[in-house]
Amino acid sequence: MTHKPQIKIAATYMRGGTSKGVFFRLDDLPAAAQKPGAARDALLLRVIGSPDPYGKHTDGMGGATSSTSKTVILSQSSQPEHDVDYLFGQVAIDKPFIDWSGNCGNLTSAVGSFAVSAGLVDPSRVPENGTAVVRIWQANIKKTIIAHVPIANGQVQETGDFELDGVTFPAAEVPIEFVDPADGEGAMFPTGHLVDDLDVPGVGTFKATLINAGIPTIFVNAADIGYTGTELQEAINEDAKALAMFETIRAYGAVKMGLISDIKEAEARQHTPKIAFVAPPASYTSSSGKQIAANEIDLLVRALSMGKLHHAMMGTAAVAIGTAAAIPGTLVNVAAGGGERSFVNFGHPSGTLRVGAEATQKDGTWVVEKAIMSRSARVLMEGWVRIPEPSK
Incomplete structure (x- = not known):
């Protein structure tokens, strides 16, 4: 032949x-x-x-x-x-x-x-x-x-x-500016709330910030799902039960955000939304062995991408983190200590990352003109x- x-x-x-x-x-x-x-x-x-x-x-x-x-x-x-x-x-x-x-x-x-x-x-x-x-x-x-x-x-x-x-x-x-980072044509907070009660059958009901900025992202508190926020990849990715739980939360969050109409559709939308969990600052050892001290960061964030805990942080999720941190009352902002802030330095599995965003309210709606971070x-x-x- x-x-x-x-x-x-x-x-x-x-x-x-x-x-x-x-x-x-x-x-x-x-x-x-x-x-x-x-x-x-x-x-x-x-x-x-x-x-x-x-x-x-x-x-x-x-x-x-x-x-x-x-x-x-x-x-x-x-x-x-x-x-x-x-x-x-x-x-x-x-x-x-x-x-x-x-x-x-x-x-x-x-x-x-x-x-x-x-x-x-x-x-x-x-x-x-x-x-x-x-x-x-x-x-x-x-x-x-x-x-x-x-x-x-x-x-x-x-x-x-x-x-x-x-x-x-x-x-x-390479400094990057994400202009008007609310993702797509929808509202930055698709439910109209900074914090929602997310009901996930078989998992529980807990607080969540659902935001469209950089990429649609679901933020939950680490403590509400049994974590500390200092976890590295193996703690999540080698636990099939944990991965299934996160995917279930992601699917129900996607429905609540209006991205899909039925949880079964989440299988065909693996890239979005992302799911992340946040916690107040704590010291930990990064995946490279680098010591991260609690006083060096504003909060801890761990995020999953395509069904696995990311080894560092997705850039679009970093935009969502910076945007949510700039808006008082979101779970990200509260984990970072609350109040107004234009930059946040967060800990992820590989170390730390600084990202900024400027948030203002216009006619009762939160608007972020741009988010800023550096990459290479x-x-x-x-x-x-x-x-x-x-x-x-």
């Missing part, structure tokens, strides 16, 4: 924040994959190596975790006053499924760098030395993000001394990715 040779597609493998993903220019994809649909999904699934019943992604570019099973498609922006359109796909590991329902905040930090290097930004907007301000249109959630990309000798500067907990080596700092990014490999030619 004669088999067709593999096809090759121009691609760049990048780290952005604490995530990695395969980046494509839209024009470099095969014609059938340049538009949304089954052909695009099938191609990207094969690139990553999903679905993989072994959970290893041995035959693809994925890393078999929610942080490393990601794809990005970029093109010159179709929106006025923007440089690049950014579309993100979260690839399931063991299912033939790509979730296009939300953004990846970590990979956002690599979008500006890629856009400059790939010629997607007008050269007149890129200084010889200094900072390129890249205006990103986040196509999944239809929001503006501003990346401040360092430039040296006309090229993106990737090396530096900025350290990010959850990333092994230092790199150049660099190219890991560039050239072509090869896959078997998709079936017609």
Whole structure:
């Protein structure tokens, strides 16, 4: 039997924040994959190596975790006053499924760098030395993000001394502004309340803050579900009962937020909403062995992504944390000590992260104009990715 040779597609493998993903220019994809649909999904699934019943992604570019099973498609922006359109796909590991329902905040930090290097930004907007301000249109959630990309000798500067907990080596700092971060077109607090009573059959009824900012997120108090907030990955991810509980809470929270109409629909919406638990500051040892003192942080946060406790913190969830912390009365704000604040420094499994947000009330409704945090990014490999030619 004669088999067709593999096809090759121009691609760049990048780290952005604490995530990695395969980046494509839209024009470099095969014609059938340049538009949304089954052909695009099938191609990207094969690139990553999903679905993989072994959970290893041995035959693809994925890393078999929610942080490393990601794809990005970029093109010159179709929106006025923007440089690049950014579309993100979260690839399931063991299912033939790509979730296009939300953004990846970590990979956002690599979008500006890629856009400059790939010629997607007008050269007149890129200084010889200094900072390129890249205006990103986040196509999944239809929001503006501003990346401040360092430039040296006309090229993106990737090396530096900025350290990010959850990333092994230092790199150049990339400040990111998430403009009007309420996710999608709905209200920031879809139920109209800063805190709700969330009734989860088989688990219990407890307080929850349900917020659309950066990404739809469900915040609960750690103590209400039997945790301290100092847990590392193995405490959650090696406990099947705990993972099932979190997924049940997430499903019922999604219904209450109006994201789905029935809890069964949560299986097809793995990327959103996120679920996180918060607690007041406490000392702990991070996953790298670094000692985190209670007086160094404002609160503790642990978040799950794609059904597992994240090794650090998703960038979009960090936006939700910063936004909720800036609004007095949310569970995040209360865990941080209450009151008004424009920045919060929180502890996560890999260390700490600082994120800021400015919140104001307009006509009785909370509004956050932007959330701010710093990440780093660099190219890991560039050239072509090869896959078997998709079936017609």
